[in-house]
Amino acid sequence: MAESVAERQMEDLVAHDQTAAATSSVARRGSRAAIIASALLPVMLLAGILYLLVQRGTGLALAPPAPIERIEFERVELYPGEIRAHVINSGPESVTIAQVQVGWLNRASWEFTATPSATIPRLGRAVVRIPYPWVAGEPYEVVLLTANTLVFTHEIAIAAETPVAGGSTLGSLALLGVYVGVIPVFLGIGWLPFLRALPQRGYYFFLNLTLGLLVFLGVDALHEALENAALVPGPYQGIALILIGLSLSILLLYAISGRVKGREGSGGNGLLLAYTIALSIGLHNLGEGLAIGGAYALGEVATGTLLVLGFTLHNLTEGVAVVAPVVRSRFRWVHLLWLGLLAGLPTIAGTMAGALAYSALWSVLFLAVGAGAIIQVVIEITRHQIRESGTASLANAFNVAGFAAGLAVMYVTGLFVTV
């Protein structure tokens, strides 16, 4: 009985398929024009509706009761005797800056020039130069008033001269990058012989310590990206930038590592992982460098040595993270040099770029890309561990202790650098 029911159902299915096939062949025979028309019809209807909307309006009386204008400050620079504001019109209509005031205790109207024009089209930019005798270390407020009486304000927490692209400034910024990024990574790599001398458990302890470090770094980068996202001009959608940077960097790293794996076979996995970590930390350091340089440019870095010291200590662990996957494998020593440079050098580029042309947009993007890279690496290290020792070993006491130690190290050294 059961068999015959099944058979009948089978026959029905076959019949059904035949009908479907017949129908589709009819469709295939139908004119190609009809298919194209059916594809175009919704588009044409949409165009018609849009035309009507533009011609007749929405039918709702939505005329704004007050002018909708928005000016956002991208960057405010301070030069001797001059405040220079780079602004963008992020509103729906063009805006005219009619007056400028500078606040110290009180606001004062001030002369200004705006280039290319005081009238800024939508998404257009202008540079507003205010010949104001600001004094280092004082707080100021830059106030732009539009012809339609809207008021836009930017606060300068502590006035400090904006670094100019002179040799000495570039040099000291590069040096800052070296201290914050390059040296710590190589110091960390210097632990390789020690890591090699450790027994298996110790190695896993450090591998998980690396995981802890990376998770902390990733969360930290995301946190910073979210903070900076608030400073990104509205139309550029800071949060969307984070999403794009984060997901694309994860996918891109998988694509790259997949291709490299395919070429090398499974043998070079440890080294490949090391390079992936180095790249992701490099990306992270680029974002971090941008943030440091930007803070420096905005005069917000509490003067230096302790901060640099803190960052160095904080980033020491990045070197450990880079070499952790290759502790058990053999490779040419020159790889260590490349790994260190890959992880460390972007910091220099970041600090210089950040200080010379700070923009919240780029820092957000690079911080997000860095965070994505770190997430990818965390996943890869975990898989690497599973491959080498099986899932059972993942949650043992040494690993958990290592992970916790990683978080703790970052937290404690982070106390030095949290301004």
Place this chain on the structure above:
Amino acid sequence: MVVIAAGFILLGARDSDQPAISIEQAARANGHHHPPTLGSGLYQYEHPGRRRFDPQQVFNPELPPPTPAPNGIREFTLVLEEDQLHEVAPGVKMPAWTFNRSVPGPVLRATEGDTIRVTLVNKGKLPHSIHFHGIHPAKMDGVFEIVPPGAQFTYEFVAAPFGIMPYHCHTMPTSQHIHNGLYGMMIIDPKQGRKPMRELAMMMSAFDLDRDGEADFYAWNGRAFQYADHPVALTRGEPIRMYVLNMFEERMVPHLHGNMYQLYPSGTSLQPSEYTDVKTLNIAERAVLEFQYDFPGFYMFQCHVSEHMEQGLMGWFNVVEPKALVAKKDVR
């Protein structure tokens, strides 16, 4: 380690050097910095082109001389309109509520004992009124005599006492009606008159454009910096009487540069109470200032609250030699 140490020293040195250099540079760059000077060109209005007040639009502070009222009746019509674009600072136009399309409203002038008739024509969309300071019957106080949109009402009372009286809309929410521009100055002359001399009316007020409780511009006669762009010409030795009224919710301190004035608080006495160069006028307070300039040149007149001055409550007297004297010099 040595490298690091050396680097820290280097970095540290740079950090401490930099501010010192920039302060020095700033001082050098701004050693010649001028305080707000003659307006146009040097300060404030050079660019963009639209920012200067049209000289035709500058509020003339000069008052018509007092004249006897026909049959002892002074009649005024104040047409009230809402959302009239009013330029509060060069290039910045706000939708103001106006009496006869100006902020402040016109100066209403009468002599003590005249019958004052003010017809308020409400062309706005909201009810409005006029409340006059001074002595009058309860039914003419403008608190209950609210004029609905499209209607009109005539306030009538006998001018008393002599002095400077503010007038303003007193419809709820009163702060909104006043801050949007519905205020003006009423001058009641004493019967025996004052010593004839050139007279100026100067209203001190302010505008809070973003409604954050802090004014964005302060102004003599409704426009920040209008007399900075277009100085008021005076003649050396010429006696001047200035009627000053503070129509904002902060104290104002009228101050003349290079001069002192005889002060008649509220304008209600013919004897000056003080000879001074600054007098604090609290909210709605007013005074008559009498002075003359003995030297030619540009003199600032300002509010001594520096914030008010820096946001527009300043202007210039351009004191020139009397014409006869100039002519004589030319002949020589």
